[in-house]
Amino acid sequence: MIKAFISHSSAQKEFAQELVNTIGRDYCKIDCFDFEPAYKSIDEIFKAIDSCTIFVLLISKEALASSWVQKEIYKAKDELTSGQLEQFWPYIIDSSLKLDDVPSWMAKDECFNLKYFVSPEMLRKDIEQKIRRLIWRENPNIMARETTIIGRSIENEAFEDKRFSNRGRSLRGLIISGRNGVGKDAFAKQCLYKLGKPKEIEPYRISLDVKEGIENFIIYLNLYCREYSKSELEDILSSAPKEKANIAVKLLNKLYDSQTIVFVEDNMACVLPNREVSEWLVDVIENPELNKQIGLFIKSCISPNSYIESDYPKLAHIQLLPLNNTALN
Structure with missing residues (x-):
């Protein structure tokens, strides 16, 4: 099943939780819901990333300064390079952040189309549409049923x-x-x-x-x-x-x-x-x-x-x- 790992700073925890609740927890993994209470380790984080096909990065100043988020990013980058991770979706959720503040490998080398989303609801829409595209690619019969009108x-x-x-x-x-x-x-x-x-x-x-x-x-x-x-x-x-x-x-x-x-x-x-x-x-x-x-x-x-x-x-x-x-x- 397609699942997205949601990487975020604790400063944007409320934003991330609302995002996950609107998308649905069946499609997401996030530390506040999926990790054991009072227990968080790099091994557990890496295990969660390994179990997902999508890595969603919520970019903010706090996220870029977080050692935990940095570990998650570079784990996902390695997975993406090796072909183990199918999709890497970075979104800027901090309106005060400038594009120049984003790591150059993300903004320039990989040429990700970085956009600002300060509304969890609007970001939810974008992620759901991308997930639907992946589901349809694997299940063309579902796409036919959902898009055909007679x-x-x-x-x-x-x-x-x-x-x-x-x-x-x-x-x-x-x-x-x-x-x-x-x-x-x-x-x-x-x-x-x-x-x-x-x-x-x-x-x-x-x-x-x-x-x-x-x-x-x-x-x-x-x-x-x-x-x-x-x-x-x-x-x-x-x-x-x-x-x-x-x-x-x-x-x-x-x-x-x-x-x-x-x-x-x-x-x-x-x-x-x-x-x-x-x-x-x-x-x-x-x-x-x-x-x-x-x-x-x-x-x-x-x-x-x-x-x-x-x-x-x-x-x-x-x-x-x-x-x-x-x-x-």
Whole structure:
């Protein structure tokens, strides 16, 4: 079974524990959970690394100064060189750390694509996607089951038409409407594959209920990003609508920059009961600072008005009807 050894400094213990708890302990080994109480030795650490296929290094100033972490790093480096360790994944979790502070063999010789992750939730997403890729490589049948959709050729063609139309480059969001059980989530993922996203991608998911608005949207985005403190968030939520839209765009862009997208499970918060699109969603989608990509997928229980695409050219809409036996063949 694929397991990741999580190497970290005790100063980042809380970050590491949250990371492991969200990924799941079946997939990770970490000293505070997997070593014997009151007992820690280099032999036990090396044994744990030997039993793992992945070495995850949480880089911080404290980690680089820790003799324990240094022993773990060089053990993993030797294992990687000898082919005993399959993957070495270093992540910077200390925003005050400069790339020049990272050992040159890691940043330059091995050319690791070092990125900053100050949110355990965002790092969890990246690690899970990489683990899924490894699982699929060993089990192609699982990949086929999880990525194949049957019977949506018409809707797939409709998405392609919208994507490659004259306004295709300006699209920032897609509304997928239909009743529960028609496969909105599976279809949205097929759209991602057509956009060139890797098949192991897992979106950030947000649920918005009727009467919830941009304030709730910001709160949920911030739970992923950890960009703002509680007091900062209180000030933001009391600001003017346009400022709140700017904040939502900033948070969305941060998630997009981590090479993923956002799915919204919408129960009449984005597409309203009168089939209009909420003003706050329009403010977000039309914001010029929003990354130029189709990154927001709104799975709505209500179909918006037919003129939605002409009124808001940065939004597209596809309705999914229940499949019949002919469509499945």
